[in-house]
Structure formats: C-alpha cells, structure tokens
Amino acid sequence: MLAVFEKSVAKSPEALRSPQTESVTAFKDGSLAKHFASVHSGSVTVNLGPAGVMAYSLDKQNPLLPRLFAVVDDIFCLFQGHIANVALLKQQYGLNKTANEAIIIIEAYRTLRDRGPYPADQVVRDFQGKFAFILYDSASKVTFLAGDADGNVPFFWGIDSEGHLVISDDVEVVKKGCGNSFAPFPKGCFFTSSGGLSSFEHPMNELKPVPRVDSSGQVCGATFKVDAEAKKETTMPRVGSAANWSENY
Template identity: 70%
Template structure:
C-alpha cells in the first residue's frame, strides 16, 4: 500500500528530511504512482486531487498480514494486518458480521469526528493486533496513519525533495520517492494532519528525533523516541460541525 500527501494536508517532520545531492520526487509527473504500478500486478491508484494519491495492490502480499482497502463517504482507508479483537470492536461500533478491519477503522474515525467522547489515542490503543493503516478524509482534508504498539508489520514514511509525505509498507517504494529521507514509522505512534506525530502508548509525552545512520555511515532520516522528560498537551479530535479552526486544538 502507498500514500503520498501534499504538504498542505500532511506536514512532514523536518527531522525526517535529509540533505541529499540528488532530487527525488513522489508527486511530480506521477513518478511514484507509475513506479508502484510497475512493481505490482493489478495495482490501483486513487487520485485525491491536489492533496496527493493512494495506491493499493494485493500482489505479493503476506497471507498473515493481508492488505485491505475501502472507500466510504469520501473516506479512503488502507489497512495492513489483522485485529485480534475484531469481534469486540464490531459490537462496540454496532457493525455487521461481514465488516472487516478496514471498515472498523473508518467507523472508528467517523465516530471520533462526529460525536466521539474519547481522545483519539485511546481509540487507537483499543485496536489489538498486528496492523498499520492509512486514512484520508477528502471532505475535511484530514489524514491519519498509525501502526501497532510493537511495530509488527512493515511500515515506512519519508519526505521527497518537495516536502511531500510518503507512507508505504514497501521500503523500496519509499526509497524511490524519498531517497535518504525516510525511516520506519515509529511503533506505538499515530500521525494526524492537524496534530502531527504522537505516541498513543505515552500520550502525555513528546517525541524526540534520533538521526538514523545506515551501514555506510550516512544519515537517513530519523527515528522518533518518547521523551520521558517532555510533556504534551492532551490531543482531541475536532467535530465536523465545529466552526473553529482545528489547528487551535493542538
């Protein structure tokens, strides 16, 4: 799975960017979408317009960590892996027996957005299993992605030379679009376009970047670790009927 977001809807952390003599692009001339299609049979891409695009294929997938995609009410979601408490979540969100993990993520997001009384970190923490997901709401131009607390499935993110954010389960695709400016997505964390990168395991603590160094000694993006000494304000999910500026909540 693949998502490329314009910096207007998903601001890339500066510490993820690495200076490089070579320019690499993810959105320009559809470069990364074409590359994704060349690697996977029956690959599909969904054009989000100026915010970017998402790509999906079930080609070469691990049967233990399947990929799923759904589009509901202008919400696009890609899901990788499985949830161990799927039955419990179906009851919680009053969903049918036929619904799967990707439907759960969309419904959980809609509940948070429209009427949810719980903080977003608690909702993601309630997801038990081995997973990563990417969600984009076209109506509000909101992006959310997360991975499980153990980082059990492959999930990477990076920045291209234009500052666009690239997220994928395929490290080679991320390298193609970002060069050296990439890293594994930090386990136990989630990202929102309004609030940036947060830890749902330690929601009260800030995250600090630690530069990544590859085998040749070159800096490649950064890993983000929980800073036990730095605190953050609580994070909430703004309602869709609010007239206030969402950015004021973070």
C-alpha cells in the same frame, strides 16, 4: 500499499529530511504511483486530486497480514495486518458482521471526527493486533495513519524534495520517492494532519527525533523516541457532538 500526500494536507516532520538526499520528487505527475504499479502487479491507483494519491496491490502479500482497501463517504482507508478484537470493535461502533478491519478504522475515525467521545490515542490503543493503516478524509482534508506498538507490519514514511509525505509498506518504493529522507514509521505512534506525530502508548510525552544512520554511515531520516522527561503542555480536548474532531486536534 502506498500513499503520497501533498504537503498542505500532511506536513511531514522536518526531522525526516536528510541533507544527503538527492533532488527527487514523489508527487509530480504521479511518478511514484506509476513506479509502484510497475513493480506490483495488479495494483489499483486512487487519484485524490491535488491532495495526493493512494495505491495498493495484493501482489506478494503475507497471508497472515493481508492488505485491505475501503471507501465510505469519501473516507479512504488502506489497511494491512489483522485486528484480534474485531468482534468487540464491531459491537462498539455498531457495525454489521461483514465489516472488515478497514471499515472499522473508518468508523472509528468518523466517530472521533464527529463526536469525539474518546481521545484519539485511546481509540488507536483499542486496536489489538498486528496492523498499519493509512486513512484520508477528502471532506475534511485530513490524513490519519498509525502502526501497532511492536511494528509487526512493514511500514515506512519519508519526505520528498518538495516536502510531500510518502508512506508505504515497500521500503524500496519509499527510497525511490524520498532518497535518504525516510525511516520506519515509529512503533506505537499515530500521525494526523493537524496534530502531527504522537505516541498512543505514551500520549502525555513528547517525541524526540533521533538521526538514523544506515550501515554505510549515511544519515537516513530519523527515528522518534518517547522523551520520558518532556511532557506535552496540552492534550487533545474532548469535544461536543456538534464539534469536528479533525479541526480541534
């Protein structure tokens, strides 16, 4: 799976940028999506207009960590993996028996956006299993992505030379679009357009970027570690039924 988001929709953490990155761009003319299609047979590309592009393929997928794609009311979701407590989540969100993990993620997000009964970190923490997902809400212009606490699903993100965010389960595709400005997506974390990167395991703590050095000694983006000493000044407020979570986070 692949997503490239324009920098106004998803502002990449500046710590991902490597000074050794070549001048490459993932967004212009859909170049990275075209490359993705060339290396993954049967790929489907979804054009999000000026906001970006998403693409997915069932090529070479792990049968234990299948890829899914769903769209509901202009909310797009790419999902890879398996959620163990699907039955409980379907009941919690009032979904029918045929709903898959991608639909559950969309409904969980929509509940956060429209009613916000729980903090976002609690909602993601309730997903038990091996997973990574990328969601885009075209109405609110919001991105929402997360990976499980153990990093069971290959999931990488990066920043291209123009500051656009790139996310994929294919590390070579991310390298193609971002050069050295990439890293594995942090375990146990989620990212939103307005809130940036947070840990759903330690939501009260700040995340500290640590430069990542590869085997050849080159700096390649950054990893993010929970800072046990630094507490966040504020947490996401709970909002009323008339409020929009995506504007309050």
